[in-house]
Each structure stands twice: as structure tokens, then as C-alpha cells.
Amino acid sequence: MSRAAPPAPPGAEAAEANVGPAWELRGWRLSLHHPLVMGILNVTPDSFSDGGRLPSPEAALRRARELAEAGADLLDVGGESTRPGAAEVSQAEELRRVLPVVRLLTSKLGLPVSVDTRKAAVARAALNEGAAAVNDVSGLDDPEMAQAIASAGAGAVLMHMRGTPATMRSLARYRDVGEEVAAELGGALGRARIAGIPEAAIILDPGLGFAKTADHNLHLLRDLRPLLALGRPILLGPSRKAFLGELLDGAPPGERDVATAAACALGYAAGARLFRVHDVRAARDALRVAHAVCGGGRA
Numbered sequence: 638m639s640r641a642a643p644p645a646p647p648g649a650e651a652a653e654a655n656v657g658p659a660w661e662l663r664g665w666r667l668s669l670h671h672p673l674v675m676g677i678l679n680v681t682p683d684s685f686s687d688g689g690r691l692p693s694p695e696a697a698l699r700r701a702r703e704l705a706e707a708g709a710d711l712l713d714v715g716g717e718s719t720r721p722g723a724a725e726v727s728q729a730e731e732l733r734r735v736l737p738v739v740r741l742l743t744s745k746l747g748l749p750v751s752v753d754t755r756k757a758a759v760a761r762a763a764l765n766e767g768a769a770a771v772n773d774v775s776g777l778d779d780p781e782m783a784q785a786i787a788s789a790g791a792g793a794v795l796m797h798m799r800g801t802p803a804t805m806r807s808l809a810r811y812r813d814v815g816e817e818v819a820a821e822l823g824g825a826l827g828r829a830r831i832a833g834i835p836e837a838a839i840i841l842d843p844g845l846g847f848a849k850t851a852d853h854n855l856h857l858l859r860d861l862r863p864l865l866a867l868g869r870p871i872l873l874g875p876s877r878k879a880f881l882g883e884l885l886d887g888a889p890p891g892e893r894d895v896a897t898a899a900a901c902a903l904g905y906a907a908g909a910r911l912f913r914v915h916d917v918r919a920a921r922d923a924l925r926v927a928h929a930v931c932g933g934g935r936a
């Protein structure tokens with residue numbers, strides 16, 4: 638008796654059509670034929686789940702090695718918490734936190750490093766220290782950011798949010814969250830293209846938790862088709878976020894890694910290809926299962 642092939646998961650076809658073979662970032666080529674995991678390295682005193690854990694560049698390097706060992710494909714270094722209500726960090730302070738860590742990681746680790754920043758000056762300095770990509774949660778809000786990325790030949794993650802971390806909560810109002818996030822992210826994509834950032838360098842992110850309610854996050858995880866229609870691979874950052882805590886009867890951030898892995902697997906089935914997480918091993922394992930179930934074979 639022969640079995641019918643399982644139906645393709647929603648988004649899978651669109652994902653295959655537009656991911657292209659690889660994400661190209663400053664000489665690195667990360668294949669998108671299997672899920673990619675971005676390990677989070679927050680060098681902040683106040684990040685919502687891991688603030689204050691990495692007091693020195695050496696501690697950051699030790700943590701980076703653990704993330705690499707667990708299977709991270711790249712590492713994302715951030716010097717500013719963007720949790721809801723977070724205060725802005727000065728450029729000088731962000732540079733002081735981020736640069737020594739980027740310098741150490743790019744010289745000691747054989748993995749690409751991205752810098753999580755909204756400031757073009759911080760991006761430029763990190764790129765000078767060897768960072769391969771910029772992860773901009775503001776979607777190129779700083780008028781000099783697109784040029785900073787383009788002239789370095791760096792990769793770009795363009796995330797959707799509204800307002801700033803201080804104001805975004807009140808801006809979580811949508812008629813159709815998927816269509817509106819895609820339309821607004823399309824503006825950032827246009828700015829990237831005009832600045833000359835190559836297509837193969839650009840990744841899009843709906844910004845889970847950024848000007849989104851829990852229901853908006855669930856809707857986006859369920860249906861990424863409007864974003865996939867923009868024609869670029871999708872990154873998701875569900876890691877330890879409050880909407881998972883709500884689903885787990887108020888579990889604290891440190892107890893949300895299994896839920897994060899589940900969200901990654903479902904996001905993969907919906908068409909996302911990159912995942913920004915704290916617990917790399919858990920996400921990696923869940924994504925290997927998702928990849929095999931979706932017909933991609935063994936990752």
C-alpha cells in the first residue's frame with residue numbers, strides 16, 4: 638500500500654521559492670537549505686532574561702564558545718536592551734559594551750558575528766572590528782544605517798517595530814497584523830535596496846513582541862505568507878518572550894526555553910528560516926525535527 642505524501646505545511650512553498658541558496662554576509666555564505674540558529678549574546682546589565690550575566694569580554698567569549706558548541710550558526714552581540722519600556726542607552730555606552738566583545742569574538746571564533754544595534758555609528762564601529770552583519774530592530778530608522786551596511790558589504794536583518802521600546806506597547810493596533818507588518822517592513826526593504834545592500838544580504842523579521850500583543854505574535858507565527866511575499870528569508874526571535882510566559886501560566890524567562898523551541902519549530906513550518914535564541918541546543922534539536930518533518934531530510 639502506498640501512502641500519499643503529507644500536505645506541505647503552510648508557507649513552505651513560498652519559503653522555498655524565495656529563500657535562495659544562502660545568506661551572504663561579508664564573505665560568509667550561510668546555506669538556507671536548512672534552518673539557521675543565531676545565538677544571543679547580550680552584553681547589557683538589564684536585558685529581560687539574561688542581563689548582567691557577561692560582565693567582561695572574556696566572559697562573553699566563554700559564553701560564545703558554549704553557543705558555538707551547542708550548534709549556533711552565528712552570534713548576535715547586543716549592547717542595548719530593547720524590552721518594552723527600556724530606556725535608551727547612549728552611543729558611548731553602547732560602544733563601550735559592544736566593541737571589545739565583537740573584537741574578541743571575530744578574532745577568536747570561527748563564526749560570523751552580527752551586532753544588534755539601532756545606531757549607525759555603533760554598526761560602523763562593529764563592522765570595522767570584523768562584524769559580518771547588522772541586526773537592526775528599528776528597520777533602518779537611523780538615516781545613515783543603510784549606507785553603513787551597504788558600504789561594508791555586510792548582511793542586514795531588518796526587523797519590524799513601531800515607535801521605540803519606550804512607546805511601542807501603545808502602538809500594537811492592527812486591522813490585519815500580517816499585512817500591515819509586511820507593508821511597513823516593505824518600506825525598510827526599499828530603503829535597503831536604494832542604499833545598494835544586495836538582495837542576498839537581506840533578511841526580514843516581523844519583530845515578535847515589538848509593538849505586538851500575544852495574539853499578534855501567535856498570528857504571525859501561524860501565518861507568515863504576507864511577509865514571505867516580500868521575497869526575502871524570514872528570521873524569528875521568539876526566545877523567552879512574554880507571550881510564551883503567558884501561555885505557560887506566568888513561567889519566568891528562564892523557564893521558557895522548551896516553549897521557545899516549539900515556537901521555532903512551528904515558525905519553520907510556517908516558512909521562517911533563521912531563529913534568534915538564547916538556548917541554542919534546544920532550538921537546534923527542535924528545528925532538526927521540523928526540517929525532517931517538512932521534507933528537508935536530516936539537517
Ligand code: HH2
Pocket residue numbers: 677679681683684685686715717718719720753772773774794796842844845872873874875876913
Ligand atoms: N528581540 C530582541 C532583541 N533583538 N532582534 C531581532 N532581529 N529579532 C528579535 O525578535 C529581537 C532582536 C529582544 O530580546 P533580547 O535580546 O533577549 O532582550 P533585550 O532586548 O532585553 O536585550
